[in-house]
Amino acid sequence: MRSLELLPSRSRLVPMSAVIVALSLLLTAASISAAEPAWPAFRGPDSNPVGRSERLPDRWSTTENIEWSAEVPGRGWSSPIVTGDQVFVTAAVTDGDSKSPQTGTDFSNQYVAELMKQGLTQEEVLARLTERDIELPSEVQLHYYLYCLDLPTGELRWRAEIASGQPPGGRHRKNSFMSETPVTDGELVYVYIANLGLYAYALTGEQRWTTPMDRHPIYLNFGGGTSPVLHENLLIILNDNEEQQFIAAFDKSSGDLLWRTNRDLRGKDPRRSGWSTPYVWKTPERTEIVTTGPGAAVSYDLEGRELWRLGDISVSTAPTPFAYRGLLLLDAGQGRPMYAVKSGADGDITPENLSEPGPAFAWIQPRSGTYIPTPLAYEGFLYVLNDKGILSRFNAATGELSYKGRVDREGAAFSSSPWAYNGKIFAVSETGDTYVLSAGDELEVLAVNPLGEMALATPAMVGDRLLLRTESKLYSIRESSEN
Numbered sequence: 001m002r003s004l005e006l007l008p009s010r011s012r013l014v015p016m017s018a019v020i021v022a023l024s025l026l027l028t029a030a031s032i033s034a035a036e037p038a039w040p041a042f043r044g045p046d047s048n049p050v051g052r053s054e055r056l057p058d059r060w061s062t063t064e065n066i067e068w069s070a071e072v073p074g075r076g077w078s079s080p081i082v083t084g085d086q087v088f089v090t091a092a093v094t095d096g097d098s099k100s101p102q103t104g105t106d107f108s109n110q111y112v113a114e115l116m117k118q119g120l121t122q123e124e125v126l127a128r129l130t131e132r133d134i135e136l137p138s139e140v141q142l143h144y145y146l147y148c149l150d151l152p153t154g155e156l157r158w159r160a161e162i163a164s165g166q167p168p169g170g171r172h173r174k175n176s177f178m179s180e181t182p183v184t185d186g187e188l189v190y191v192y193i194a195n196l197g198l199y200a201y202a203l204t205g206e207q208r209w210t211t212p213m214d215r216h217p218i219y220l221n222f223g224g225g226t227s228p229v230l231h232e233n234l235l236i237i238l239n240d241n242e243e244q245q246f247i248a249a250f251d252k253s254s255g256d257l258l259w260r261t262n263r264d265l266r267g268k269d270p271r272r273s274g275w276s277t278p279y280v281w282k283t284p285e286r287t288e289i290v291t292t293g294p295g296a297a298v299s300y301d302l303e304g305r306e307l308w309r310l311g312d313i314s315v316s317t318a319p320t321p322f323a324y325r326g327l328l329l330l331d332a333g334q335g336r337p338m339y340a341v342k343s344g345a346d347g348d349i350t351p352e353n354l355s356e357p358g359p360a361f362a363w364i365q366p367r368s369g370t371y372i373p374t375p376l377a378y379e380g381f382l383y384v385l386n387d388k389g390i391l392s393r394f395n396a397a398t399g400e401l402s403y404k405g406r407v408d409r410e411g412a413a414f415s416s417s418p419w420a421y422n423g424k425i426f427a428v429s430e431t432g433d434t435y436v437l438s439a440g441d442e443l444e445v446l447a448v449n450p451l452g453e454m455a456l457a458t459p460a461m462v463g464d465r466l467l468l469r470t471e472s473k474l475y476s477i478r479e480s481s482e483n
Contacts, residue, residue: 040081042320051461070156075101076092078178078180082462092144101176142167146182151462151476158205176223182228183227183235192237200252229278236250241272263298266294286307287301292320299345312350313332325396327340335367337366341361374417378420378425387413389406391437403441420439421461424439428459429455434449454470464478
């Protein structure tokens with residue numbers, strides 16, 4: 001942190017009006033720094049990214065409505081978070097060359113299918129897949145960084161090196177070594193690196209504590225992606241890996257482990273790794289921690305005891321559950337249902353018949369889940385965007401389908417979650433094109449805003465600013481004062 005410099009004394013008196021203005025500015029700055037975080041975590045304060053300002057922009061490009069753009073050295077698909085006038089983002093810098101990312105969600109599956117047609121054994125297919133798409137720990141040396149940027153200008157305030165060396169596991173080339181989004185309570189910033197450690201930093205850049213983690217293998221060395229969450233003094237992480245799945249809570253002031261609950265969600269499929277972020281659900285009855293993992297969704301109380309369980313979850317879990325108007329909206333994954341769960345569930349609530357779900361559910365929509373993007377709830381409706389750009393709109397209270405259609409006829413791929421404000425839905429493709437859609441009864445594309453670079457991170461919204469991250473940059477997108 002920069003030290004304060006004393007101003008030279010002046011012989012003439014300072015006008016009282018200037019003193020009042022100066023004091024006002026100091027008090028304003030102090031109130032900003034002590035304010036609640038504006039965008040404290042992945043998908044925002046409500047885990048449902050909806051902007052509130054009428055001044056948020058709906059049109060932009062690399063030259064239009066760009067307040068600033070900042071280079072973010074390294075690679076990371078974590079989302080930006082904001083408290084006061086500080087923006088935090090993470091990235092991993094590689095010594096030497098690194099496998100470049102690739103867009104699309106099916107290229108590995110298509111490649112595997114092609115190899116299988118050639119008569120290769122499963123071991124040979126996995127070897128080819130690893131050679132092409134997986135970056136192994138032995139291949140790279142990393143420097144993990146937490147960056148702090150100035151919200152008004154985008155200038156770098158400070159950079160902290162969190163760790164360095166070989167990563168605890170590999171990564172799929174579509175993933176990054178820092179895809180977990182940090183979380184803040186306005187006093188500290190908490191960084192989680194899967195199977196490496198938890199780290200807490202002051203807003204001025206000093207490390208307050210660190211808690212190392214044991215290393216566990218992730219399915220096919222695909223890498224991590226589950227972000228931490230905060231509730232009061234609890235810092236909660238979910239780690240679904242191939243060795244021992246678990247959920248754990250740590251004291252946010254010290255990093256000490258408060259409790260850990262091992263999980264065993266494995267079903268018929270042997271995969272045990274997951275990438276979904278847990279959600280803290282506050283209801284009139286209780287506060288619970290809802291998780292989705294390969295094969296099942298499980299909810300826990302604040303001491304790690306299981307409350308309820310729901311089967312029929314995909315073995316590849318990435319979407320995050322969240323609540324809207326009293327219902328828990330739970331995406332069970334690609335080819336699986338969308339569930340609207342009522343509060344107060346108990347025990348095994350897996351429905352035997354999806355058409356007759358039972359008292360635990362408000363509604364179920366079969367085969368409506370997504371692979372990577374998390375759905376969005378806005379103005380009474382649920383917008384479900386899959387990785388291939390097909391958007392479905394459901395009544396959030398009843399599950400009734402309004403429409404289902406393709407956002408982009410050219411077949412754009414999507415990984416980040418959609419967001420909304422001012423009567424519009426926004427969805428950024430993996431090539432950096434943001435589709436602006438009407439939040440109406442019909443699927444209508446109003447505009448396409450290009451940034452010309454790969455984008456997988458979900459943005460943040462702070463006041464009238466949209467913070468959108470691409471592969472190498474962080475953009476502050478804001479209506480020009482001329483508009």
